[in-house]
Amino acid sequence: MKTLIQKIHIEADYSFACRTYRTPDFETAWHKHVECELILITAGNGTALIGDHIGDYMEGDVFLLNMNLPHWFRKSKNEDIGSAIVVHFKKDFWGEKFLNLPELATIARVLQNENTGIQLTGELQKEIAQFLRRMEQTAGFDRIQLLLTSLQCIGESSEQNIITTAFDGVSSKEENSIIEAVMEYSFKNFLNPISLKEIAAIANMSISTFCRFFKKNIKKSYFDFLKEIRVSHACKLLRESDTPVLAVCYHCGYNSWSHFSKQFKAVKKASPLQYRKQYRVGGKL
Structure with missing residues (x-):
């Protein structure tokens, strides 16, 4: 069995990870990590287990999972291809005091609650999906700007469902x-x-x-x-x-x-x- 704690690899030229995970790398069983996760499902469907939430997922779905939230995107069929663009970032990767800036209060609120997961809906889902596709192909300042813009849009929108809150998962x-x-x-x-x-x-x-x-x-x-x-x-x-x-x-x-x-x-x-x-x-x- 895989350990619960997943180590996220971040390339030397970047401050956070954004990459596509495609079968067989898509298949990661019940796990958590200290990074927040913004994920766009790009292929496949199945059951999403996120904290105490159990629901289906499909192509085009977008989720924001806060740090230390156990999750598992389990395919409907083993022979299917699963794929997702996944952003992993630590809350303080831009510096300990960055999110204390008054201009970033909306983003700080989005990230303040550990163990919380949301699913985006409507036009917000489509907008963030576009940002994630661009982010994967972008480097430098534009990459960070796209992440900040994504989080700002999420914080300003009501097109989202809170699917789990304050979930304290297994530790051993x-x-x-x-x-x-x-x-x-x-x-x-x-x-x-x-x-x-x-x-x-x-x-x-x-x-x-x-x-x-x-x-x-x-x-x-x-x-x-x-x-x-x-x-x-x-x-x-x-x-x-x-x-x-x-x-x-x-x-x-x-x-x-x-x-x-x-x-x-x-x-x-x-x-x-x-x-x-x-x-x-x-x-x-």
Whole structure:
């Protein structure tokens, strides 16, 4: 298993990193780093695990992850190509007092909360995506200016969703290995019933110890985690196929339509049919 702490390489001629990560470099399991991360998905789709958030991601999505926020962009299929333009920067790379300047108050507010993640929406998402594409091809002062402009635009806009806040993730390599093993098993088997006894055995723990461990580290119960994986898969089917809504229920590990519909609404704040209709009109729930 990979260690939780990822070391970000920054070239000697730059003060922060901006590069494309493409399969196989795109595949980095549950991890965190001291750098903030601004990421544009340029290919592939799957499930985004960001702090205690579980949701789907697709080409064109843009996320801003503050420092020390555990995350994992997991592809839908192993054979798919994943790719993203990723900016990694430390809050103080421009000097300890730079963000104290009154002119930078908006940017300072964007970066002040550790362990916070946001997803950009609407025109802001498109604008920042363009900045990131230019940033990767730019050097010198213009590169820093593009990053500052991106953060300023994010701070001034309401076109964003806060997806996780104040998430304090696991800290030890041993705990991280257990979390990765549990996640891997869950993603491979979520279409089938999974009991607490079964998943606790993967962690080599008693049921009660596992429940406390998982809630402590992921900030939700295991069955809530499993529910969000299944709903994320349902969203993909509702968006990308013409599978009847009733059949989607049975393709996502549920045996009861009423139970599926209730759990879907709890996560997406809309029924499966409403989700499909709104998405095809052009919105994204």
